[in-house]
Amino acid sequence: MLPLAKSLTLVAAASGVVLGVMTPLSASAAPGAQALKWTKCEGSGLDPRQRCATVAVPMDYADPNGPKIEIAVSRIPGENPAARRGALLLVPGGPGGDSMNDPSEKGQRLPKEVREAYDLIGFAPRGMAPSTAVDCGLEHRDLARTTLLPWPAADGSVDANLAAGKRLADACARNGGELIRHISTLNEARDLDRVRVALGERKVSLWGVSYGTYVADAYLQLFPHRTDRVVLDSNDNPDPVLAERAWLAAFERGAEDNFPEFAKWASAPGNPDRLADTAAEVRPLFLELAARLDREPIPWPGANPEELNGNVLRQTMLDSFYDPDDYPALARLIRAARQGTLPAAPAGPPEAVLQNVTAVAAATICNDVDWPGDPALYRRDVARSRAAFPLTGGMPRNTMPCTAWPWEPREAPVHVTDRGPSNVLMVQNERDPATPLSGALKLREALGRRAVMVVNDSTGHDAYLGNGTACGDATVSRFLATGVRPARDTYCR
Template identity: 70%
Template sequence: MTKIQRHTALLAASAAVLTLAIPLTTATASPAAAPGPSPLDWTKCEGTGLDPRQRCATVEVPMDYADPQGRKITVAFSRIPAENPEKRRGALFLIPGGPGGGSLDQPSDEGQKLPQEVRDAYDLIGFDPRGYGRSTPVSCGFEHGDLAPSKTRPWPAPDGSVTENMATARRMSDACARNGGELIQHLSTANEARDLDRIRAALGERKISAWGVSYGTYVGAVYNELFPHRTDRIVLDSNDDPDPTLVAHGWLARFEEGVEDNFPEFAKWASQPGNPDRVALTAAEVRPLFLRLAARLDREPIPWPGANPEELNGNVLRQTMLDSLYDPDDYPTLARLILAAGKGTVPPAPQTPPDSVLQNGFASGAAICNDIAWPRSAAVYEKGVAESRAKYPLTAGLPRNAMLCAAWPWAPKEPAVRITDRGPSTVLLVQNRRDVATPLGGALKMREALGRRAVMVTVNSTGHGAYLDNGNACGDRTVSRFLATGERPARDVTCD
């Protein structure tokens, strides 16, 4: 889920502090890394448009780390070697968001956005987490209708009822129980971190560096907690709140904050003179216009052939709003839907991946259900949804509603990992001030949990994903300097 998280005195730090940088005292990995425990069978990676230097391999890992001699699964990973062997420092793991996503191809795409001095210093390592993609995969065989974005995100009924959400949770959880196999019970953040350490060992690296984005920040923080002396330079970008009592349940709740932080930016854009997708004359008009249109579509959906579902209803509009706030480049998608629906029409149906891809992505996101036990009582969700709808009408109760985890048939196999300030100080957090999926409020919780181990760079930008994405030049320079040289700001700073 995909796509998915603090706000006080840390913002007051001056950007001038960026000039006060200190080197980290972590040991440098040998340019000629020791061989792994067994030779890796590097082959050409599957797919198109990949860098010809990228090669793929697999490593065998225990399905259940509590039973290391039991059933094994494979985890697929890829590598583009450091471009200057004389300057090589080690391996930079690209940790994907999700859960339900991979980075196997990222050395060829996202990795190539890294500045030359970083690509010179590191092998770029991508991977598909257990259960996903070219690693041993899982699938639950969900119904086609349950793969709709407005269904996988738990939007309540127009009247606020959660009855259908609870039924959907039961139906999807039952499908995972029937079709997911034993592996789906062992998809968790802690196990993904353990798998990463198996990849590290297979590569023969004593330590790893990492760039984790979104959910990847939680994976990176958990790895840093479980294997603190295996970490070199860790960048956590667009940070989740690591509260071990809530985990993904808390991340969902933070969409209230994220939408409120970001919708005003859309409203300003959508009311600018000269904007061909302008929806209102002033920014103040955009919110009430959106809320009126969503309520009208709740009552009178518009047929939308080829879409899933095949109608434009209020929740489909709300989900489009949520998706579009991830990146300002996507604002036109929401604006054009608002303009079309206002005329009683619809744009062409959105293109979506094949159901088989969606099946694997959603099923492999089961870590959100295995990390912690979610409330199972409909009354808990009814109360939360009612409170949320009253206070945050844009998100209509979604952030406190029931996902399939509310009916998950298995209990967590271990407690969620608690992120602490114990261990080497090797972490740089980078965070946009306005991020719909991982809001600043949640990022400040990650900063608090890591304590002296981390320094945080808050970027005055909008969108999900800061470094080399929706951030700014100041933030990008700070992260690149850290990866290339080990220098971090002396204390938390703001990049305006």
């Protein structure tokens, strides 16, 4: 791992995007391109320029002539044909996310020079509607956020988590169909290359966010010479043995990195949602409230589960840390719970969407890597985690449905190496709750000479054009527009 103090060089103020000569990389020339039929996209509020199509791909890449599935894609063409460089694939987080609307949404936050140079391409990964979709038909209780992320019982027991994981795995085996066995990170990367071919591009650029960095890593390993400019934003730990288990464990560090920022905000004079007079008081206040809610949950009609218990509070904390703009909602919930009253339960996604997202997430996590089956291992690790990291209550070391998953992984997990073109720019917030800097540095080390890393002195998830810095945004925009990266790893204040 690169020591942060030695490997990062201070970058001062943000600078403007520098334009350079654009060499088009579209290959009228990519053989085997499908004739895509671009039609109006479904949904409201989309940019009228956005169009959608589908790309046929093998369900099983070991049987390329067998059954096919469809991958839905969306596109807004580059705004200046004379400056066009190629296609920028917007690779979503998750697993269980899609980027179908991103060309109309986050893509429009890109600077003009980038929007002119690239067609902006979104997609729904295999299994995600409107691509060929999967659904496990789960019970309503098993769609609760605090069930899907395995929060232990108040006394640390994991028995209920083991039972819920078995229910989910059994339901996916019963209702998921053949496709659910073929949902994985490596297959998503292979699908992206079929999308590249269908678009008629010799190479593609990628902007992967969160779990999307892992998908982009897989593409970098499978198709290194099909990549143009690659931005990895909010980076996953690429551990080739633990894979998603390492990501779950990262919440321990992520919560600890972020809580002091919340505590400073929640104790600031003049803050209408102030919780305490000093930052030092906020942590014990939060932990005491969570413990009280473990013992005495407050009924919360309309929520799932229909109560505010300690784990729901802890999960709300983690969710709020993704974006500091959500601090007020967390503080108000804490204040209300301390008074024994609650606001109306927040509206969640439609159940059909949750069913789809959950099936894809479970399939990806469980098909990517083999999880240990011994409950004793999870009981031991949860107990240690609860003692060392009380904010996350043992959840990051707990069991998932993969413990009972009925199928073995079909191939080894992604193994990130330094072999391939040096065309990667990583951007990372120093205080990220879901993909902490400690894991990003592991990826930086694995990519070696292929990458340069920009670390933002910033808090929250989504570093580029989100919760990062003006300096970091300018650095990434300059790279996408011109290909110019910093000469070495940099630190942006």
